Amino acid sequence: MYKSNLNNLSLRTVLLLGAAAAVGFATPALAQQDQSNGGVETVVVTGSLLSRADVETPSPVTILTSQSIQASGLTSTADVVRSLTSDNSGSIPTAFGNGFAAGSSGVALRGLTVNSTLVLVNGRRTANYPLADDGERAFVDLNTIPLDAVDRVEVVKDGASSIYGADAIAGVVNIIMKDEFQGVSGEAEYGTSEHGGGTMDRMSAMIGYGDMAADRFNAYINLEYEKDDAIKVGQRPFPFNTEDLSSIGGFDENNTTSIYGKVAPTLLSNPSNPLTGSGQIGNYQVLSPGGCGPKATQTDHVPGPPGVGGIDTYCEQDTALYTDYQPEQERYGVYSHMKMRFSNAATAYMDASYFQNQVWVDGGPPSIRTTAPIVTSNIALPAYLATGVKNPYNPFVNNNLACAAVGNEAADHSATCPDALIGYDFGDIKGGGYENDRVLQATVGLKGDWQGWTYDTAFVAAHSWLNTVNHGFLNYPQLESDIENGTYNFLDPSANTPAIRQALAPDLTKVSTTDEDSWDIRASHDLFALPGGEAQLGVSVEVRHEATFDPDLNPGLNALGLGIAHTIGNRNIYSASAELGMPITSTLEADVSGRFDHYSDFGDTFNPKVGLKWTPIPQVALRGTYSTGFRAPSFSENGTAESEGFITLNPCGASAGGTNFCINHAGDDYTKAYGFGLLSTANPNIKPEKARNYTFGTILTPFADIDLNGTVDYYNITKTNVIAPGNPGPAISAAFAGTPLPAGYTVVYDAPDPSFPGLTPRPVVIGSPYINASSLKTNGYDVNIHFGTDLMDGLHWSSNFDWTQIMAYQYSPSPGTTYSYVGTEAPYELSSGAGTPRDKASWANTFNFNPVSVTGTVYYTSGFAETGIDATGPTPMPPPSTAYYSSAICADGYGLYGSTLSRFCKVHAFWDFDLTARWHVSDSVDLFGSMRNVFDTKPPLDAADYAGINYNPTYSQDGIVGRFYSIGVSFKN
Secondary structure, rough: OOOOOHHHHHHHHHHHHHHHHHHHOOOOOOOOEEEEEEEEEEEEEOOOEEEEEOOOOOEEEEEHHHHHOOOOOOOOOOHHHHHHEEOOOOOOOOOOOOOOOOOEEEEOOOOOOOEEEEEOOOOOOOOOOOOOOOEEEEOOOHHHHOOOOOEEEEEEEEHHHHHHHHOOOOOOEEEOOOOOOEEEEEEEEEEEEEOOOEEEEEEEEEEEEOHHHHEEEEEEEEEEEEEOEEEEHOOOOOOOOOOOOHOOOOEEEOOOOOOOOOOEEEEEEEOOOOOEEOOOOOOEEEEOOOOOOOOOEEHHHHHHHOOOOEEEEEEEEOOOHEEEEEEEEEEEEEEEEEEEEEEEOOEEEEEEEEEEEEEEEOOOOOOOOOOOOOOOOOOOOOOOOOOOOEEEOOOOHOOOOOOOOOOOOOOHHOOOOEEEEEEOOOOOEEEEEEEEEEEEEEEEEEEEEOOOEEEEEEEEEEEEEEEEEOOOOEEEEHHHHHHHHOOOOOHHHHHHOOHHHHHHHEEEEEEEEEEEEEEEEEEEEEEEEOOEEEEEEEEEEEEEEEEEEEEOOOOOOOOOOOEEEEEEEEEEEEEEOOOOOOEEOEEEEEEEEEEEEEEEOOOOEEEEEEEEEEEEEEEEEEEEEEEEEOOOOHHHHEEEEHHHEEEEEOOOHHHHHHOOHHHHHOOOHHOOEEEEEEEOOOOOOOOEEEOOOOOOOOEEEEOOOEEEEEEEEEEEEEEEEOEOOOHHHHHHHHHHOOOOOOOOEEEEEEEOOOOOOOOOOOEEEEEEEEEOEEEEEOOOEEEEEEEEEEEOOOEEEEEEEEEEEEEEEEEHHHEEEEEEEOOOOOOOOOOOOEEEEOOEEEEEEEEEEEEEEEEEEEEEEOEEEOOOHHOOOOOOOOOOOOOHOOOOOOOOOOOOOOOOOOHHHHEEOEEEEEEEEEEEEEOOEEEEEEEEEEOOOOOOOOOOOOOOOOOOOOHHHHHHHHOOEEEEEEEEO
């Protein structure tokens, strides 16, 4: 079995890192610029092996320059990349602290999830994040890529498998570092939210030396650091600080178990097992002698259990207040590079980097009642401890003179001296987690010219290792022992020693790793003259080794509330590609490319691409591409892997038979929304995803003497053999109905409802292996308009508008069944349940009146219906033109949340306006500042989203942060 970790880091990686450290500097493997085209500077643009004089290729490419990044005021690579309007469904925000890939951030172009967007650094692959999104999707963590050394970000927004191979179905994000730097520069920035929390401290420094023309070398080193404080849920207003939305017509989903506890008389059906409470035989009462304290509210439930009069009394607690909107995060690292020209035809380069990203996530207290991996809903305190004495924490026995002081649990517990069905949150045990991701990468390469060939060859070694520490998960064997022996004090938690707490909820730790080692050579050569110029041939050969080792955090399945997640796999890939660029005439160019890949774990694949660009008049150019692509199965999908994720399921919703479940169970605790497990297992016979991708667009430059240009590009992508978990909707419905499940599915049921033990229990886990589903189709278009002009002497205005619209997003889990996701909160079971908004746009305007520049940027994300057909099944949905989207009442069953009020049927659009300013004080000093979310826009209500408390952190995190101020200073000598 393959195992990768820090201790057995590959020899190649060690040697490269040692060499880079010895040199102290390195250089990015950036495709070279040259002056060979008649004195015109040429550049290799992402998505091609060939050099060209312009960046407008047959493929749509967006370029974010360091100047535009600086003007945006964004301070991390993750924020910059995820601000792209083409980033959509499946995008991962760092704020999603409870996800499978907690602590990370990923980009999902075209809404095709993070595993269909290829992220490169300097044109080459880097190591993936060691944790897979939803336990399935491999991706690069943008938090571990430095920003201050970035020269530009190039984004290819069509399929690029013909050049780069797997994962480039939706496009490529290539983060390109500075090629040279001389002098000394530094920057410091401080920021804070107007509403408290989220304070930011950021610093960076860069030192460079050497002139390529005079010294034949250049080297620099960049260091950067950023610390972002947490924002606590209690620091923001209603409705984002509570799970109780009853005051606005929603549900009260606050925990009916609390740190003060509740107990009801019961009888253990198996006296030796505290899990076997057989149902209530009396009313609930508060366990704590002091009643409900300041963190909870006393609640009475009327009527009591069937056949028993009276009122159940318990403490209702809002455990959301223990959690974060924004986790505490600390990032720092070093990036260094060096290049040295040996001759006019050969330049050696080296680079080395280390980056560390730490994230601390706070969580609520652990509950004694869970549904995974052990169902503890019927757990009870026995009448007598294992020593035979009365249980001091069972109020039905402890103060009951009718109960013997010493007894035998198997014989003496009865309705007179009953056991105590318990609901309890451990307020003295803190929940949460810590992720520390570190990435080491080194590149050694050589580029230049030889016999008419322009070449670039490099060896890259990247290693990521992630330390995970989770706390607050109860160990069931220890819990069972503590209950039977009376070790844990439920009445006075302050009396418990640290040793008792640590034994009951030990820290869960693991180290997960990924490796990406590669060697490649890329070369191009002029072939022959055409009327439009020289035809070029580009070729490349690549060898890669990929590996993942992610052990289970809960290998014995003893930690309550924590599912399964482990992935192990490794493979070798051998690839060859070729590209032919032909300027057929001065107005027509064609580009043809293809790539062959051999994977050691599933076989071979070949993917071609054809692109055309026609410029009939200087003001207008038409372009288009057609390509095929593929995504290799991740190790989670075809290796040694299992993963169990959780969604929030409302038993009273459509998937559970509507209101029938609530009526049958009299609306008791059993009908509250709860964590529902989705278990997926690897399938060694899974096939790669395939894709067909075409684009068509136009480039407009209407005036030769006016800085005005624009592009409009249509894209159309069809994925087949889509790898996905089995659709759980029909299985969930069948489980609630008590009918047979679809073939291949498994179900785990909860313990019976204590109030209604004769009714069918609710399901708590649905399981299935990964499958190749039928297809996914999406299409839409991108619009970009740039304008610049001098408004008056010394005042320049530059404007840039980007807009992406997804026209259709249709998933077919099986032939004949099609789900439409666009404009809804589907795919709800994907990542953070963030949905697929139809439109995203940004509009940046910069006014430069030297020495001051001011930039205002508007960001827009359209609203969507709060529905998720992948979670609720194929319930009918009205067309967007009906009153469903505007009336006061929406049809029952359409909403994920379950309420029919309009505020819970649609998530409204989110607007955000950011303002930045920079004052060039002198030749060496700048002062700058920003105000993000200038109008303090609150996020739209999204009660169904399970990544945030009643809001959607994927698209409206700036709304929950609120108005944010920052100020900084930079210098350069």
